[in-house]
Amino acid sequence: MVTLLKRAGRRNDEGLAETIARTLRAEALRQPAPVEHALGVAAVGLIDTITAMSDAIIALEAELATVFDQHAQAEVITSMPGLGPVLAARVLGELGDDPTRFTDVRALRSFAGTAPITRASGRSRVVSSRRICNRRLGDACHWWAFAALTKSPGTRAHYDRRR
Incomplete structure (x- = not known):
């Protein structure tokens, strides 16, 4: 201690x-014995519910991976560091698979909410985050970046250099 x-x-x-x-x-x-018994029964019920939900999540992830692997771009998307089948399917679902949807990278970053807004006038400069964006895609990009940091040494080295 x-x-x-x-x-x-x-x-x-x-x-x-x-x-x-x-x-x-x-x-x-x-607690009194009847209360302790009731709490024990409730705890067992919660454990059963959590176990059933966990089994359902495993089955859904397996089905998602099977369906996602059939997509034409699945191999390309999952080759990026940090993108497994679940997160890659989420990113693809939010972006769509039309390659002409965004004119350039800046438009895509603005849509995802990862590009900051810079307002400058004279000596004043204010940088803020976007409020209007696809929050589901922005959240997926956040998790993607975190996963890439933990799984890819190259990404980690780049992040450390930029800090």
């Missing part, structure tokens, strides 16, 4: 460590 407190930045807190340990070892307050 003392080591844990020292890691948290506390110093000379042996007394606090003993108080915490004593409190954790003390007998817990109890």
